[in-house]
Every structure is written in C-alpha cells, then in structure tokens.
Amino acid sequence: MEEMTAEEGVAAGRIFGDRLELARRYVGHLATSGIERGLIGPREVPRLWNRHVLNCAVVAELIDHGAKVADVGSGAGLPGLCLAIARPDLYLTLIEPLERRVTWLEEVVMDLGLDNVEIIRSRAEAAVGKVECSVVTARAVSALNTLLPLTIPLLGGHGELLAIKGRSAAEEIDKAAKVIKKLGGVQTDVLIAGAEILAEPTTVVRVKVARR
Template structure:
C-alpha cells in the first residue's frame, strides 16, 4: 500500500508526521535519551508499516498521539526489570513503544501472522532492541513456552476473550494491562465470569499519562491469583 497522506492520487510515499510541540514535549518525557529511537519507529510505521497494511494510511497524522504516546505512557504502570508479554502485537503497539521507553524490560511480542512477524523482526533489528523477542504464535497457546510478570494488549479483543488468552501467560503471578476505551468499566462487568474462571482478581480501570497527554490512556488492570487462592 503506497501513496501520500496528502490525499487520494497524490504521488510519493507517506512521510513520518512531525510531532506538535506538546507531542514532542511528551515524547521527550517518556522516551528520554531514547527519543531518537522513537522517531525512527514512527518512521517505520509511517512508511513500511503502511505499505504492508499494518496500519491504514489515515492513521499517519495520528501516529504520535493516538498510537505511540498512547501506548508508551503505560510504562508508568510497569515495575522495573520485569518480563512483559505483548499479546497480538501487530505493528508493535504497545510492545515496541514500551521497549523503546523501557530498556530495563524483557519483552516478548506474540503475533500469529507471518507478515507482521517479519516486519517486527526488521524494526527490532534496525532499532537495536536486543531485549525484545518475537514469537509467531497465538496467545491462547503461547503459555506453554512463555511465563511473564506483565501481559499487555491493545485493540485485540473484548475482555471476555482477551482475559482467557492473557492470564495463563502470568502462571498465577503478575498483572494484565489491557489498553481500552471509554467503555472499559462496562467491559469489566461483562467479563466478570471470564475473569474469575481465568484466575483474575481485583479488576480496576486505571489511567496513564495524566498531566502529560491531552487524553490519558485508559487501562484495565487485572491481577493474577495463584491457583491455590482462587475461589
């Protein structure tokens, strides 16, 4: 998929969006001395990411606020030095955004589609993210080989489906962090039985990026309970 973001029929490849002053300030805060890597990642999203269909061309002007910063601020909810699994990574959101912001994390990206896995591998190599691995696998079967402290996701599925996929990756200890929209609270209510069956406890709606982003990121957090303590 090629073409400019300036409109239908315009020639030339899409160009990475220039962040606004507010977005640049937020990016500097979140990424620190790794800001240049974040710029390069946005460049990949705006070019090869669009060309290979990982994102739609209309998303290019919104890459910084709606996608990269929206995901990266979730790093404030993740403890230092833990292992993270990102379910349904797609274009690396939130997994690669978190990897750039937090080099102390070990991150496993779980993605079933080969073309997306190939793109993720290319971006990881180009950015030198040696603390990130990509697994071509489905979330519901990945728990046999992956054991992490935190599971992240964004725009993958409703909680009723997402919880049974995510919680097994924690093996009874850790936290699931799912980026959601305004209906997060309603999703928790609908998923009460699924959460309980999967060994989840204390579901709560949190926000990340307060005071940094115009619209903070909404996150559903669910803790994992050891098998012996479940009811």
Template structure:
C-alpha cells in the same frame, strides 16, 4: 510532530527519543506499505498510537518480563520496549507478515531484550511465563482474559488498553476473570499528567500482591 507532542515524547522516551522517532518512521512508511497501519493514521501516529501506548509503562515494575499479545505493528509492545530498556519484552503475533516486519524493525533499532514469537496467545502458554501481559485492540475483555491471563501462570497482571466502554467490559468479564484466578480488576488512567487524552487501562491482577509499577 508539533512542539507540545515533542515535549511529551521527550518526557516519556528521554534519551531514547531517537529510537521512538525511527520507529514512527517505520510505521509511516513500510508499516503502511505492508498493511499494518492505515494511511489515515499517519498524522496521529504520535498522539493516538505511540504516546498513548508508551504511558502504560507507569504501571509496569522494574525489570519485568512483558508479553504483548497480538502485537501487530508493535502497539503497545515496541513502544514499551523503547521507553523502558530495563524490561524484557516478548511480542506474540500469529501472522507471518507482521512477524517479519517486527523483526526487521527490532533489528534496525538495535533493541536488546526484545523477541518475537510467532504464535497465537493460547499456543504461547507453553513457552511464555511473564510478569505482565499487555494488549491493545485485540478483543473484548471477556475473551481477552482467556487469551492473556494463562500467560501469567498464576501470578502477575494484565494491562489492557481500552476505550470508554472499559467499565462495562470489566463487568461483563467478571465471571471469566474470577474463573481464571483474577483477584482484582480495575479501570485506571495512564499519562494523565502528560497527555491531553489520557489512556484508559484495565488492570487485572492474578496471584499474590506484588509490585505493580
């Protein structure tokens, strides 16, 4: 981690920076060995992955219950949990080897308020009722909303980390968003004041207006 990245990481994680560093160490070792992260990603774990994910916490209200769909290597779910200990985080992941890895990392870091649910998103609807759903690199938005919005049970918000095609995805998913009760969909930027390349986020709100971070 270079000096500038270290400065940004300290600003985002504050007194929990050591936990973030240990998480990155897991990604760079067992995460690669067990196929959760490609070896070429090691030099950019902080900038492209961890910090890129952690900044979306600026849109999450205090003490919220967050469900992260398709958690994989904990991106963004574990980044959120480390940066914001006030949140309750449920990591939803269907693949056993990823679930086992997530559970090992959570135990090693001693993270409280974080649980792993081995399930597909559509199966998790029966047991998860959250305030915020997050997702990164899961699927195109028109499909993603069908997997994620039901977890809000009529009230809350989806924060989907997207790329340059975010606005086009919102337009393509407009009908599905309305059908699932979405009352607004917007493309936002997270981390503009700290990241050289801010994170593009699609925020879809469902139900009554409320705190949005």
C-alpha cells in the same frame, strides 16, 4: 514522516528521554513500510504519535522495574515496541500469529538495535508455558471477556494483565466479571496512564491474578 506537534514533542521527550531518536525511527517505520504492508492504515499517519505511540508508551508507568512482559497480538508493535523503547529495563516478548507482521517486527527490532525484545510467531493460547512473564499487555485485540482467556493463562497463575481500552472499560469489566473470577482474577481496576503528560490520557484495565 508526520512531525510531532509542540505538545507531542514535550510528551515524547518526557516519556522516551534519551531514546527519543529510537522512537522517531520507529514512527518512521510505521509511516512507511508499516503502511505499505498493511499494518497501519494511511489515515493514521497524522495521528501516529498522539493516538498510537504516546498512547501506548505511557503504559510503561504502570510496570515495575525489570519486569518480563508478554505483548499479545503485537501487530505493528503497539504497545510492545513502544514499551521496549521507553523502558530498556523491561524484557518484551511480542506474540504475533501473522507471518508478515512478524517479519516486519523483526526488521524494525533489528534496525533499532533493541536487545530487550523477543518475537514469537504464535497464537496466544499456543504460547502458554513457553513464555515467562509477570505482565501481559494487549491493545485492540478483542473485548475483555474474550481477551482474558487468551492472556491470563500466559501468567502461569501470578501477575497482571494491562489491557489498553477506551471509554467502555468499566462496561467491559462488568460483562467479564465471571470470566475474571474463573481465571483467578483477584483485583480489577480501571487506571489512567499519562494523566500528567498527555492531553488525552490512556485508559487501562488492570487485572491482577494470583493462585488461590
């Protein structure tokens, strides 16, 4: 398993605290069975901590204590499992349509003994009304204008979407303006998570939703 750099070790310690060993074990799964089963590309191994796990885990600082979170298109557990490890007070529902990914997620959750995670094999649109959440997260699922109709309905008219994005975040918001309004978005922001912890902080688009 790829070891952390000194900088990554400091950041991981701050983010995961006394659950750092769980995070290490999770990265171990990513670097072995995650690659073997095609959830992570082999070239990503040297970047697992920095580009993936820490990048996702810092989003926890944007989520209220005790929140119920639905993670859409969980794949390799990014960001869902990172959040579940970093924040045992949160309750995560991982929504993933592909069986092989669901099986892998179930094995990892069982091995890590995470009791704040539920996994649902479903497309996001089919999970509407079946999941109770105040926050929806997503990473690398699709552009914002197509992501919004898949995620916002899960909130049942109240809550927020936290979408991990790159440098094109503001541009994506502009393109999705009509969709945001149509789906009940009342406030949209580009937030930076982990600014004091990571050399490359995480860009997050937050869309707050409220019934009119």
